[in-house]
Amino acid sequence: MSPKIIINSRSSKRSPFQGQNTLNKKQMIMKAFDELWAGLFSSPVHLDSLLSKQAKPMKSSLARMVSPILLRPVSESESYGVGVAPGEPWNLATGGKQAEDLAQWRTARLVADKVYDSLSNPPESAAPTSDDFPPYMVAEIERDHGAEVAKQLFRTLGREAPLGLRASRKWGPEKLVKELKKGSDIPVSIDVSDIAPLGVRLGGYAQVFSSPAFEEGAFEIQDEGSQIMALFALWPEVFKVYLQDKPGARKPLKKSVELPADFSAWKTPPTVIDACAGAGGKSLAIADALKGKGRVYAYDTSDKKLQALMRRGTRAGLNNIQTLMLENEKESEKLTKFLASAQVVLVDAPCSGWGVLRRNPDIKWRQDPSVLTRMPQIQGRLLSTYSSLVAPGGTLVYGLCTFRKAETTEVVEAFLKKHPEFSSIAGGYLGPGPCDGFYMHAFRKKG
Numbered sequence: 001m002s003p004k005i006i007i008n009s010r011s012s013k014r015s016p017f018q019g020q021n022t023l024n025k026k027q028m029i030m031k032a033f034d035e036l037w038a039g040l041f042s043s044p045v046h047l048d049s050l051l052s053k054q055a056k057p058m059k060s061s062l063a064r065m066v067s068p069i070l071l072r073p074v075s076e077s078e079s080y081g082v083g084v085a086p087g088e089p090w091n092l093a094t095g096g097k098q099a100e101d102l103a104q105w106r107t108a109r110l111v112a113d114k115v116y117d118s119l120s121n122p123p124e125s126a127a128p129t130s131d132d133f134p135p136y137m138v139a140e141i142e143r144d145h146g147a148e149v150a151k152q153l154f155r156t157l158g159r160e161a162p163l164g165l166r167a168s169r170k171w172g173p174e175k176l177v178k179e180l181k182k183g184s185d186i187p188v189s190i191d192v193s194d195i196a197p198l199g200v201r202l203g204g205y206a207q208v209f210s211s212p213a214f215e216e217g218a219f220e221i222q223d224e225g226s227q228i229m230a231l232f233a234l235w236p237e238v239f240k241v242y243l244q245d246k247p248g249a250r251k252p253l254k255k256s257v258e259l260p261a262d263f264s265a266w267k268t269p270p271t272v273i274d275a276c277a278g279a280g281g282k283s284l285a286i287a288d289a290l291k292g293k294g295r296v297y298a299y300d301t302s303d304k305k306l307q308a309l310m311r312r313g314t315r316a317g318l319n320n321i322q323t324l325m326l327e328n329e330k331e332s333e334k335l336t337k338f339l340a341s342a343q344v345v346l347v348d349a350p351c352s353g354w355g356v357l358r359r360n361p362d363i364k365w366r367q368d369p370s371v372l373t374r375m376p377q378i379q380g381r382l383l384s385t386y387s388s389l390v391a392p393g394g395t396l397v398y399g400l401c402t403f404r405k406a407e408t409t410e411v412v413e414a415f416l417k418k419h420p421e422f423s424s425i426a427g428g429y430l431g432p433g434p435c436d437g438f439y440m441h442a443f444r445k446k447g
Contacts, residue, residue: 128158225435243428269294280309355437392447
């Protein structure tokens with residue numbers, strides 16, 4: 001798997017490989033691999049962030065070495081003729097030394113050495129199996145969704161993900177595809193999405209930030225499923241057709257869904273609150289879907305992310321976004337003036353992240369299973385807190401990038417029992433495949 005972040009480096013620094021012979025180049029790469037692998041288990045930083053700190057000539061090689069091992073540790077090792085002891089690497093986390101033991105997993109170094117030697121002529125990727133995932137994860141997925149669904153999920157989550165772009169509503173996906181292909185040196189396929197109305201799908205990761213279309217605000221990097229969640233928040237009755245009872249590949253619809261042309265769902269352009277905005281991808285998608293009208297409030301506990309969101313909104317020409325920084329577990333202190341004020345509230349809650357394992361495979365290596373037991377309590381608290389912001393007759397949407405029942409349907413059931421003022425509109429799973437894996441559920445506030 002290549003890095004999630006696409007780097008458009010203009011650095012003129014001397015390459016670390018200049019003047020080095022082939023042997024020394026490999027030695028440098030393998031040393032960098034050792035440091036990167038150890039770094040994965042000594043900090044909470046994701047792989048893409050660690051790769052972004054590497055010298056440009058090393059990034060591509062390191063990504064192609066590290067990612068397959070993280071995605072398919074057992075099947076990839078065996079495809080290169082490296083034997084893996086039964087239970088490894090997942091049984092290394094013993095005696096409270098999980099990070100230390102996994103950082104020293106010798107098999108990873110052996111496989112990386114073989115991957116490097118075959119970079120110029122890589123073999124076909126190994127077929128993922130359940131052995132490439134921690135046993136606790138395998139057991140829960142099979143218990144929640146059955147052995148056959150689990151088998152399909154492992155096949156999907158063990159392979160590299162495509163790159164999704166969201167075209168601005170003004171440009172549209174067809175025009176964006178034409179622009180990106182025009183005189184382009186992008187080395188992967190570029191196609192209009194067959195599931196997301198404004199989506200464009202690239203066959204792999206490529207440097208798209210250097211495109212003039214990006215500077216003009218024509219697109220944002222955003223997974224196709226994440227795009228659909230933003231649209232579902234605005235028009236759940238329209239976009240519920242994408243949802244399924246079980247997680248798994250989303251087949252193209254027989255008839256594509258178009259964005260509503262006006263604001264007939266509301267008397268005036270709505271007020272929307274993105275309660276857990278993060279980097280703001282859904283806030284931007286909602287603001288653009290509303291044609292820059294109405295108000296979109298983006299809440300988060302990270303001021304740095306909110307500042308980045310405003311810069312992205314300015315580039316896209318969207319002036320209907322406002323931000324508010326909150327303190328974790330003290331959100332209600334700043335929310336009094338927003339009570340019952342929004343026609344739409346989206347709670348894209350923190351979760352286990354199992355639906356995005358293709359992009360962040362290090363999650364399954366570093367996740368403490370005990371954290372999973374706390375997730376439903378956090379999600380339930382956030383859903384209850386932000387439900388108070390929904391105006392009578394308004395919509396509350398709960399979204400996550402996971403498919404654990406404990407965090408999805410069970411949280412929804414608990415919320416409805418606690419809040420009889422809300423009724424269910426629709427809910428279900430989307431992906432993984434071709435997009436990331438999501439769960440979303442929409443509620444209507446009575447009145």
